[in-house]
Amino acid sequence: MAKISLNVNGKSHAVDVDPTTPLLYVLRNDLELNGPRFGCGLAQCGACSVIVDGRAVRSCVTPVRTVEKKAITTLEGLGTTAKPHAVQQAFIDEQAVQCGYCMNGMVINAKVFLDWTPNPTEQDIKEVMDPILCRCGTHPRITRAIIRAAQYMKAKA
Amino acid sequence: MDKRNQKSEKKQLSRRELLQNTGALLVGFNLLSELPLTAQQQEIPGIGAVPDGMSSYPYANPDYLDPTVLDSWLSVQADGMVTIGTGKVDIGTGIETAIGQIAADELDVPFERVRVIMGDTHRTVDQGRTAGSQSLARGGPQLRQAAAAGRLELLKLASARLGAPVERLVVTDGVVSVIGEASKKVTYGELIGGKQFNVKITATGIQGAMVVAPEVKAKNYKDYKVVGKPIRRVDLPAKLTGEFKYTSDVRVPGMLHGRVVRPRNVITGTPTVDESSISKIAGIVKVVREGSFVGVVAKTEWAAIQAAKALKVTWPEPVHKMPATQEAVADYLRKTKSARDATGINKGDVDAAIASASKKFEAEYHWPFQMHGMMGPCCAVADVRGDKATVWTGAQGPFTTRDRVASMLKVPKRNVVVNFVESSGSYGRLTADDTSEDAVVLSRAVGKPVRVQWMREDEHVWGPKGPQQLQTARAAVNAEGKLIAWDFQDHGLPWTESQGTPQLAERQIGVKSTLLGNPNGANGGGEHYEIENHRVMGRTIPWPQDDPSPIRTSALRSPGEPPRVFGSESFMDEVAAGVGVDAIEFRLRHLKNKRIIEAVQAAAQKAGWVSRPSPAPASDGPIAKGRGVAVAMRINTIIVAISEVEVEKATGHVSVKKVTLAHDCGLIVNPDGLRGQLDGNIMHGVSRTLLEEFRFDPSGAKSFDWASHPVIRFMQVPEVDVVLLNRPEIPPSGGAEPSVVVIPASIANAVHDAIGVRIRQVPLTPQRVLSAMQAKAATRA
Numbered sequence: 001m002a003k004i005s006l007n008v009n010g011k012s013h014a015v016d017v018d019p020t021t022p023l024l025y026v027l028r029n030d031l032e033l034n035g036p037r038f039g040c041g042l043a044q045c046g047a048c049s050v051i052v053d054g055r056a057v058r059s060c061v062t063p064v065r066t067v068e069k070k071a072i073t074t075l076e077g078l079g080t081t082a083k084p085h086a087v088q089q090a091f092i093d094e095q096a097v098q099c100g101y102c103m104n105g106m107v108i109n110a111k112v113f114l115d116w117t118p119n120p121t122e123q124d125i126k127e128v129m130d131p132i133l134c135r136c137g138t139h140p141r142i143t144r145a146i147i148r149a150a151q152y153m154k155a156k157a
Numbered sequence: 158m159d160k161r162n163q164k165s166e167k168k169q170l171s172r173r174e175l176l177q178n179t180g181a182l183l184v185g186f187n188l189l190s191e192l193p194l195t196a197q198q199q200e201i202p203g204i205g206a207v208p209d210g211m212s213s214y215p216y217a218n219p220d221y222l223d224p225t226v227l228d229s230w231l232s233v234q235a236d237g238m239v240t241i242g243t244g245k246v247d248i249g250t251g252i253e254t255a256i257g258q259i260a261a262d263e264l265d266v267p268f269e270r271v272r273v274i275m276g277d278t279h280r281t282v283d284q285g286r287t288a289g290s291q292s293l294a295r296g297g298p299q300l301r302q303a304a305a306a307g308r309l310e311l312l313k314l315a316s317a318r319l320g321a322p323v324e325r326l327v328v329t330d331g332v333v334s335v336i337g338e339a340s341k342k343v344t345y346g347e348l349i350g351g352k353q354f355n356v357k358i359t360a361t362g363i364q365g366a367m368v369v370a371p372e373v374k375a376k377n378y379k380d381y382k383v384v385g386k387p388i389r390r391v392d393l394p395a396k397l398t399g400e401f402k403y404t405s406d407v408r409v410p411g412m413l414h415g416r417v418v419r420p421r422n423v424i425t426g427t428p429t430v431d432e433s434s435i436s437k438i439a440g441i442v443k444v445v446r447e448g449s450f451v452g453v454v455a456k457t458e459w460a461a462i463q464a465a466k467a468l469k470v471t472w473p474e475p476v477h478k479m480p481a482t483q484e485a486v487a488d489y490l491r492k493t494k495s496a497r498d499a500t501g502i503n504k505g506d507v508d509a510a511i512a513s514a515s516k517k518f519e520a521e522y523h524w525p526f527q528m529h530g531m532m533g534p535c536c537a538v539a540d541v542r543g544d545k546a547t548v549w550t551g552a553q554g555p556f557t558t559r560d561r562v563a564s565m566l567k568v569p570k571r572n573v574v575v576n577f578v579e580s581s582g583s584y585g586r587l588t589a590d591d592t593s594e595d596a597v598v599l600s601r602a603v604g605k606p607v608r609v610q611w612m613r614e615d616e617h618v619w620g621p622k623g624p625q626q627l628q629t630a631r632a633a634v635n636a637e638g639k640l641i642a643w644d645f646q647d648h649g650l651p652w653t654e655s656q657g658t659p660q661l662a663e664r665q666i667g668v669k670s671t672l673l674g675n676p677n678g679a680n681g682g683g684e685h686y687e688i689e690n691h692r693v694m695g696r697t698i699p700w701p702q703d704d705p706s707p708i709r710t711s712a713l714r715s716p717g718e719p720p721r722v723f724g725s726e727s728f729m730d731e732v733a734a735g736v737g738v739d740a741i742e743f744r745l746r747h748l749k750n751k752r753i754i755e756a757v758q759a760a761a762q763k764a765g766w767v768s769r770p771s772p773a774p775a776s777d778g779p780i781a782k783g784r785g786v787a788v789a790m791r792i793n794t795i796i797v798a799i800s801e802v803e804v805e806k807a808t809g810h811v812s813v814k815k816v817t818l819a820h821d822c823g824l825i826v827n828p829d830g831l832r833g834q835l836d837g838n839i840m841h842g843v844s845r846t847l848l849e850e851f852r853f854d855p856s857g858a859k860s861f862d863w864a865s866h867p868v869i870r871f872m873q874v875p876e877v878d879v880v881l882l883n884r885p886e887i888p889p890s891g892g893a894e895p896s897v898v899v900i901p902a903s904i905a906n907a908v909h910d911a912i913g914v915r916i917r918q919v920p921l922t923p924q925r926v927l928s929a930m931q932a933k934a935a936t937r938a
Contacts, residue, residue, distance in 0.1 A: 001439070018439065021459040029458055034406040035399025039532050040613040041462070044863040047532060075399040088397045095389060095829055098837055099249025099582030100396030101532045107397060126871040133863060135532045136249055136582045137840025139874040141833065 004068055008033070009077030019065035023057075024048045026064045027074060035075025035104050039133070046105030046132035050074050056112040075104045078111060086156055087111045090149035091142075098136035105132045110146045114153055122147065215363055216283070220570040224282045224360035224367060227310065228353045230303035231260070235350030237331045239264060239271045241304070244284035244364075245296040246276035247392070248553055249582030250893040251830040252292045254390045258826060259297055262383040263304035263375060264311075265328035266345065276555040276577025285364030286554035288588055288712060289792065293826055293889050295365040305375040306358045314348040378824060378885045385885065387829030392579075404551040404580040405536040405610055412538065413442055414458040415599040415609040416465035417662075418451040421618050422857035423475035424665065424705045425449075434469035444468065445602040449705075450665035452595065454603050462612070477704050478855040483525050483625065490627045490648040493698045501645075501679035501693030507631075510642035510690035514633030518732050521629050523918040524720035525850040526622040526708055528860070530868055533581030534616035539596035540606035544568045546597060547606075551580025552590035557657045561590070562597050565663055584841070584894075585712040588655035589621045594662035617866055618858040619661060622851050623713030624650035624677065624700070628724030638736040640747055642690040645682035645728070647721050650700040651675055655711035664705050673699060674710065677717030681898055683725035685790045686747040695721075707858045708851070714841060718791055718898040723846075723919060726787035726902030730771065731915060739768040740786050740906065748788075752821055752884070753795050757788055759880045760797040760819035771906070772913040779806055785906025787899040793890035794822040795882075798839075798899035800875075802907040809927030811908055813843050813875040820879065820896060823887035831892045835879050838893075842900020844869035850920050 002019045005012055008031060015030045022041075027033045027050065039047030041060045048060040051073040079085035084092065087110050097103055106129070113120070113128045120128075125146045134142065215221070222229040222242075232240045241260045247253040253273050261268040274281060284296045312323045315333035319326070319341045326333050334342035358370040378384075395401035430451060432444050440460035445452045451470055455461035480486050511517060537550040539562075546566060552558045552575070559575040566573070580587060592609045600607040611619070626649040633642040651674030654660060659668040679695030695717070702709060733743035741761050748754050760766075766784070773783055781804045788797045797819040803812050816839045825831055848867050852859035860866035901919055909915050914929045 018457070018459060021457075025457070025459045025462075028406075029408075032408070033399065034402060037403075037533060038405065038610060039534075040863060042613060042862055042864075044613070045532065075397075079398055081394040081398050081400055084394065084398060088394075091397050092389070092393055095393065095833060097390070097393045097396055098251070098833060099532070099579075100392070100401065101249075101403065101581035103396055104399065126874070130871045133532060133868065133870065135530050135584075135841075135868060137837035137844075137869070138833070139840055139869075139871055140836050140877050143871070143874075 004064055006064070006067070006072060007069065008072045009074060017064060019063065021064050022060050023050065023062045023064045023067055024059040027059060033074045033076050037101060037104050039102070045102070046109060047102055049105045049108040051108060051112055054112070054115070056109045075107060078107065085111065086152035087114065087149040090152050091145045094141050094145035094148055096138055096141035096145035098138050102132065102134040106134070106142050110149060114146070114150055118150060118154060120146070120150060222280060222282050224369060225357050227303070227306055227356045227358050229282050230300070231307045232353070233345045233349045235346045237266070237270055237344055237346035237350070239266055239345070240274060241271060241300060242274045242281040243296060243300055244276060244281045244556065245292045246287045246553060246555065246577050247579055248287055248551070248587065249579070250834055251390045251827070253392055254388060255293055255826045255830060256297070256300055257391065258383045258386070258388055259301050260304045262381050263301050264308050266331040268383050268388055270331060278555050278559045278575040283364060283556045284367065286557060286588060288553055288585060289891065291365055291891060294792070294891050297826070297889060299367055299369040301375050302370040302373060303358070305373045306370040307354070309373055310354050310356050311345055311348055315343055318343050318348065384826050385824070386827070388827055390830065402578065403533070404549060404578045405533060407538045407549040407578055407608065409538060409540060409606045412606045412608055413454050413456060413603060414461040415452055415454045415596060415607040416461040416612065417595050417609065417615065418453065418465050418468055418470050419615065419619055420472045420857065421707065421861060422472070423477055423479060424472065425475045425477070426473040428473065429471045431469040435464045435467050438464050438467065443603050445599050447598060448666040450598055450662055452599050454599050454607055475704065477706070479706065479708065479853045479857065481854055483523070483850070486625045487523055487627050490625070490698050495696035496673055496699045497676050497697040499676055499679035499695035499697070501682045501684040501695065503692050505690030507642050507644045507690045507692040511631055511633045511644065514641060516634045518632045518728070518735055519630065520728055520731060520917060521627065522724035522727060524626040524723060525919060526625045527713060527845055527849050528617060528620055528622055528851050528866065529584045529586035529713055531581045531583055531586055531616060531620070534611035534613060535587065535592045535620070536580060536608070536610035537590070537592035537596045538606060538608040539593060539600040541566065541597055541600040545572045548573065548575045548593050548597065549578050550575060550590055550593045551578060551583065551587055552593060553583060553585070553587045554590070558590045558593050560657065561660065561663065562593060565594065565597060565668070566601070584714040585655070585716060586620055589660055589711045591619070591661045594660045598662050598666060613863070614861045617861045618707045621654040621709045621711035623716065624652070624710040626717065626720035628721060630724060630728040632728065632732050634732060634736055638738055640686070640688045640732065643683055643686065643688045643692070645693045645725050647679060647682060647695045647717070647724070648698055649677050649695065649717055649720070650710050651697050652677060652711045652716065653700055653702050654709045661705055670702060673697070677712070680791060681718035681721035681725060681789055683729060685750060685753060687749050688747060707853065715791060715894040715898045718789070719842065719845065719901055722787060722789045722898040723901040723905065726789065726899065727905050727915070727917065730785065730902070730906040730909065734771045734909070737770045739770055741766060742768055744786070744788055753788065753790060756795045756797045756819040756821050756882060759882060760786070760799050760817055763819065763878055763880050764799040764817035766799060771910040773910050775913070780804070781806055781911040783907040783909065783911025785903045785908070785910055787902035787906065789898050791895035791898055794820070794892065794895040796820055796896045796899045798896070798903040800900070800903035800907045802904060802911055804908055804911045804926065806912070809923040809925070809930060811847055811904070811921050811926060812873065813847070813904055815876040815878065816843070816900065816903070817878045818880070818896060819882060821882035821884060822890045822892045822895070824885045824889045825881060825883045826889055828881055831881065832879055834893050835896050836877055838896035839877055839900060840869050840874065842897045843873065843875060843904065846901040846904045846919055847921055
């Protein structure tokens with residue numbers, strides 16, 4: 001076990017964990033942040049995605065000691081039901097969710113993608129989101145939601 | 158008072174009855190401590206096995222919330238909020254919202270003032286499992302009637318309060334007022350807020366077949382205000398911000414983490430376990446062994462995961478080996494005597510008609526084992542304390558889980574409380590609730606609450622599979638190009654795991670499954686066509702599971718029908734092509750059902766279908782294009798799909814470019830929700846047709862993660878065009894799964910249209926398509 005300090009959603013947290021623990025389990029069980037989800041533990045589905053220093057990473061294969069002192073943002077850090085982030089609002093407006101289990105990966109990866117690519121084409125979106133799995137088959141609405149999110153983010157900027 | 162009022166029997170309930178019924182959505186009685194054992198307790202076998210009109214009513218005992226008590230269904234708080242309790246559960250399809258719409262409509266309250274409680278065994282009525290797209294078709298009318306009974310009681314209370322007969326009352330947004338005297342009004346909250354109705358209603362039959370409050374007349378569909386509207390789903394905002402709590406987010410005080418250890422192969426006998434192999438991992442609480450069950454409990458989830466992976470377990474060589482190939486299973490299906498036959502249709506003399514016909518067709522179609530592939534592997538928390546247990550699960554049948562856990566622990570049903578917490582979308586997978594049983598075994602062993610989530614490999618390898626199926630089809634046509642005989646035989650395996658049979662952990666600790674499993678039916682074999690000599694049969698081939706095997710089986714989205722419709726609608730296409738007639742025109746020649754004809758025409762029009770026989774004229778260039786249609790009816794829902802594909806000639810790679818779908822499920826409760834479900838079915842269908850097969854050989858499972866068993870991704874997603882045919886005068890049939898059944902055949906037919914080659918086996922992998930193209934070229938040469 002080791003004391004590790006984490007910067008998550010703008011707040012610092014001290015946790016006492018096995019430093020090899022993947023970030024996912026620390027976020028979920030120690031900080032009780034339910035946004036990041038366990039889907040595969042193999043970096044194959046994207047359900048566990050979080051933002052670390054501006055990049056989307058798979059928290060299920062990221063040892064917690066490697067992200068100490070880095071800025072970590074989870075789904076909770078983007079917005080709340082009372083005040084959703086533009087990407088979250090776009091997904092709500094497109095009703096782009098079925099079971100919702102993959103949504104953490106969709107929203108986090110879309111957010112980072114749009115930060116870098118404010119004017120994506122539909123093809124860009126499909127290529128970038130391709131590694132993020134959804135089993136309910138919500139893909140057409142997710143694609144539309146990301147197009148809409150790009151508009152919302154531009155309107156805000 | 159009108160006649161309806163007189164019919165509904167009203168009586169005061171004794172405190173004892175109140176305690177038993179706890180109609181208690183609102184009142185927090187503790188069922189476990191309050192309810193005495195009674196002689197009335199009796200077992201209910203699995204769903205489907207119970208005939209209607211049982212001589213003694215199974216719910217008349219304290220193991221169940223009594224459906225004849227109005228308070229079991231709904232309550233009204235002082236602030237006017239209405240709570241509806243339903244035994245149905247949301248598995249990601251949005252029925253929480255749809256049920257809220259039904260209740261709001263019937264009660265005349267704003268949608269926002271309705272809250273829905275789902276699936277908790279101690280505070281909702283058992284309405285049967287959530288399966289078969291039956292939540293709105295069967296659960297919906299039950300809830301509407303209960304709401305109508307509630308509305309009537311509220312009107313009676315208002316009548317007494319306002320001094321006006323019920324006929325002169327009108328309800329708007331939960332406020333009852335007297336027609337013509339606007340000042341005379343009272344709210345639902347003021348009438349009953351926080352109190353129980355204490356009123357009996359009628360309820361006969363059980364689960365999905367239950368008939369609730371037939372004495373009360375519900376609204377005419379023409380008066381629906383909330384139903385039919387694209388109301389936004391209530392669960393979405395929280396699901397997008399991390400505020401929503403899924404099963405995997407349940408944390409209870411003192412909870413430990415468990416993981417199970419299972420091989421990739423059939424489990425035989427008792428394994429040897431070397432506990433020293435994990436001695437270096439900190440935080441291990443216990444290695445739990447019982448029969449062939451092996452699990453690890455640890456203080457942290459990561460310790461449990463590491464320990465389960467590192468634990469050295471030597472499994473005995475399986476006695477009953479997994480089959481060598483899919484072909485070996487097909488051979489078994491062909492040669493083994495059916496245990497039970499289901500008849501879709503049987504008229505005329507098929508054999509004689511085929512024998513005497515001059516133009517005949519014959520084909521065989523193959524469908525592999527496929528998996529549900531939940532994004533989040535199954536998960537549950539169990540807290541076993543002495544002879545009582547509490548379970549948190551996303552099971553599609555919480556009452557089934559309760560009954561199985563009670564049986565495992567050898568305690569009365571009422572000692573087990575199952576709380577439903579929504580899980581990752583399950584598509585039938587959680588009719589088998591494995592992790593609840595795993596968690597119970599582990600919690601019993603350590604005396605503390607234990608959370609178990611399966612790892613990805615557990616879910617891929619051990620999640621029960623949609624069964625392999627094989628169809629044999631024969632047909633004959635007359636000189637006018639009309640079918641005179643149709644003989645379609647499905648050979649499939651029963652669901653060994655999804656009908657309340659012992660699950661994996663139970664079997665590992667020694668409980669034998671004595672049931673055959675539920676047959677997966679006969680529907681989807683072309684029974685909706687009008688043919689003089691017509692036979693559609695579903696043969697259930699036994700699937701003995703002497704030892705737990707990764708090819709255990711269960712219901713997978715529209716169970717049995719994607720394979721059957723793949724066979725029957727491919728065959729229909731073969732016959733149409735064989736007589737040189739356009740695929741749609743040929744189908745229309747054999748259709749009389751007006752709804753089906755209209756759906757076919759709607760799809761054809763939307764897709765811009767041009768009449769011509771298949772295949773399309775050969776094209777130059779590297780890509781061949783084709784279109785294909787498939788038509789089916791599943792439990793009164795009509796679906797027609799037209800797929801447009803491109804086949805890469807050099808590689809055999811198929812891509813689906815567009816799917817047009819016409820859908821008629823009677824009354825549409827929520828058109829936007831329905832469209833979302835249809836997108837999902839199309840993607841699911843494309844994925845299963847092009848990519849999916851659970852692979853194995855005698856050494857074990859070969860599909861164990863998303864790399865070895867891929868599913869559809871964004872780049873493979875076709876354009877989707879949906880036509881909804883709304884028929885408000887027809888009660889709603891299902892929308893969550895029927896449309897998947899037409900996708901496979903529409904794709905295979907489009908591939909045939911493109912390249913002139915018929916693929917009779919799913920998945921349509923590039924290798925399979927290329928081989929078929931090469932074989933055809935070789936025949937020509």
